Amino acid sequence: FLLVGCSGSNSGEWSKSGMSAEMAAQDREQCEAESRSSANNGLHADPLTVVNTDSPVSQVLESEQHQFNLVGECMRAKGYNNF
Secondary structure (H helix, E strand, O other): OOHOOOOOOOOOOOOOOOOHHHHHHHHHHHHHHHHHHHEEEEEEEOHHHHHOOHHHHHHHHHHHHHHHHHHHHHHHOOEEEEE
């Protein structure tokens, strides 16, 4: 199920005219680090211990999807396209 969420438009390789694969990888790593920090803001440290809320699995999936979307936004803001 998680793989389905990762098969969206933010998956695959990112490219930018005049940018080496190494620089693209560095930019993606930076975007991933920023997205992890941002996606986890306001969430409990361990969503599996949350009581009386949506299912813990749902919360984890929502957080992962949010992080995935943030990476895509970050990379597009840096001028990259993905394929």
